[in-house]
Amino acid sequence: MITIKNLSHDFVIGKKGRQTIIPVLRDISFTVEKGEIVTIVGRSGSGKSTLLNLVSGFIHPKEGEIWIGGEKVSELNEAKFADFRIKNLGFIFQSFQLIPSMTAFQNVELPLILKGVNENVRKQQTEEMLKKVGLLDYQDHYPGELSGGQQQRVSIARALIVNPPLILADEPTGSLDSETEEELLQFIKELNRDLGITFLIITHDDQVADIGNRKIELLDGRIVEGVLV
Amino acid sequence: MRLRDQFRFVRQNMKKNRTRVFMTILATAMGCAFLIVLASVGFGLQKSVVKEMTEQRVITQIDVHGQETNEKGGFRQLTDKDVKIFEKVKDVKAVTRRKQLQQESTYTIGNYQEPTQTFVANFPSEVKAGFELSKGKLPKSKDEVVVGYNFLLNLASKDAGDDMYDERGQVKAEYRYTGKLLGEKIGLTVTQFKDGKQVEKTIPLTVVGISKKPTKDWAQDSSVFISDEMLKEIEAFTGTPKGFMLDQNGEKPQGLEAGYDTYDEVKIYAKDMEAVQSISDQLKEEKYATYSVVNELKEVNMVFMIAKAGLIFIGTIAILIASIGIYNTMTMAVTERAPDIGIMKAIGANPKTIKRIFLLESSYIGLIGALIGTAVSYVISYTVNFAIPLIIKQAFGKETEINLIFSDIPLILPIICVVICYGVTIISGLRPAQRATKVDVLKAMRREV
Helix, strand or coil: CEEEEEEEEEEEECCCCCCEEEEEEEEEEEEECCCCEEEEEECCCCCHHHHHHHHHCCCCCCEEEEEECCEEHHHCCHHHHHHHHHHHEEEECCCCCCCCCCCHHHHHHHHHHHHCCCHHHHHHHHHHHHHHCCCHHHCCCCHHHCCHHHHHHHHHHHHHCCCCCEEEEECCCCCCCHHHHHHHHHHHHHHHHHHCCEEEEEECCHHHHCCCCEEEEEECCEECCCCCC | CCHHHHHHHHHHHHHHCHHHHHHHHHHHHHHHHHHHHHHHHHHHHHHHHHHHHHHHCCCCEEEEEEEECCCCCCEECECHHHHHHHHHCCCEEEEEEEEECCCCEEEEECCEEEEECEEEECHHHHHHCCCCEEEECCCCCCCEEEECCCCHHHCEECCCCHHHECCCCCECHHHECCCCCCCCEEEEEEEEEECCEEEEEEEEEEEEEEECCCCCCCCCCCCEEECHHHHHHHHHHHCCHHHCCCCCCCCCCCCHHHHCCCECEEEEEECCHHHHHHHHHHHHHCCEEEEEHHHHHHHHHHHHHHHHHHHHHHHHHHHHHHHHHHHHHHHHHHHHHHHHHHHHHHCCCCHHHHHHHHHHHHHHHHHHHHHHHHHHHHHHHHHHHHHHHHHHHHHHCCCCCCCCCCCCCCCHHHHHHHHHHHHHHHHHHHHHHHHHHCCCHHHHHCCCC
16 A cells, blocks of 8 residues: 655755754655554654655655555655545544634535535535544534544544545544543544555554554654564 | 635635725725726717717718829819719719809898808719708709708898897797798899999899708708809809909909819718728828818827726726735735645645635635726716716806716726736735645644744
């Protein structure tokens, strides 16, 4: 599903003439098979978020290749990556990233609007998805009117609405209490088992890391040897 | 993303800051109304002038005054030879030519008289050009004449005093000849100085026809058309071409003899308005002095076109000023919505879609502004046309002499305004829209923009 080959990335900080290059990822290579749940763990500053942002296409790698579903996404431009993203990727963010001026229904419907889906089909699919995450009764609520767990479920519903084969999750339980965290992890497992959705999850939480088929640990921008399960 | 959804997005976004959007639309509407009203004055005045010009003259008529004979401004009057040349020119419908009696001729019937102008006309060509009779027939013999439609109205009693005219300049009913005119004998009195004495001759003529009422209400036709043979008889009496009246000494001015057989009034009638220009051009090449209302219209339209372009330009400045408001509103919108844009980009919104949404929003503001501005300018235009004549009447105590149109909004004007407004709003929305596509997803999601 995902193949990373010799991926390296660094950030340039400081003003022109006094710039400092900070290496973040160094020669990373690994694969994620279809239907797997792979978790990436590591301390703060280990480069795990950068790795996810590179796979998501939010930043461009300096070196190396990223392949998703047979497509070399590391070479796609912004517009082409946007089209690829809407068809193939779902995102779950730590801080949910819901649009506050839109209701739960509108937030879940948004990817379908961007995809150009017919209004009637959209309505039906969005309602089904909200029902699936148990929020049909809250469809007209704005994010500010929902609890953290409910917001994350809206965020998951938004990620699932386009039936993506791969979901990228960045600290999905970071803003949730332990009970809601447990529920969410259970839901991720169900989605993986029932729908065969592949998950690449970034976390520093051991409980989250343990739900994966494999765990990759990053340390100072490198994969720590011997931790691949 | 479907266009319908894009419009829905734009409407939702606009609702988020109603006051700011309303003020921007208001500024755009004011700019558009200013442009339309300003230019409408040019259109209105042009319409008035053109209407006035075309009402007074036949549009297909070309007046030919003579021909230049040399570079120094030498000029000669036209003769039958010239008329024959004109008749051969392509798209010429008719060439009318008239000789005018060169003295004030007085006509009498019983105790009534009327001083008026006398012409010799070529009736076949006059008929071709549109001359019609209201009564009677065209003259055939030497002493038969056709009189103008208003001749009868101005035939006044010899006993009438200075108060014989009414406020419209017509002879009052009590002094007017009320008898029959058609078939009646009228006397034409011509005068000449002979041996220092004024000698008169009265020639009996028969009225056989009365011309049709002039199409223009204000036009007066009291002229009398005599035959060429009759003119020759008058010339024999006066001893001068076309009955020219000499002074008491009987001296003939230089070049007077050349006046025989020349025409005083030659008019060419083109088949249609489009042919007027080509006929005029051909005649000008042959050094004929011509005048046509089409040529004059061309010049007038050119002057008004420049004036209107200037007014539209000034009006455009108002729209440009309004566009600064649009630019500001859109820039604010992009800044405020940067986090939302970031989220949309993160879940797969194409930069082109985001650009389109913002361009749509700025053009939406521009178009609504233009439509409101157009509606307001129509109201202003009607009010101006209604109120200004009243104000003039109140202030000066009389109505305007010509029927002035102070403001006219032809369909092209709102179209020009909407096109300018749309163009300007697209340009002013372009940079903010471009900025929206450049929003960094990660910064936006961290609320750092």
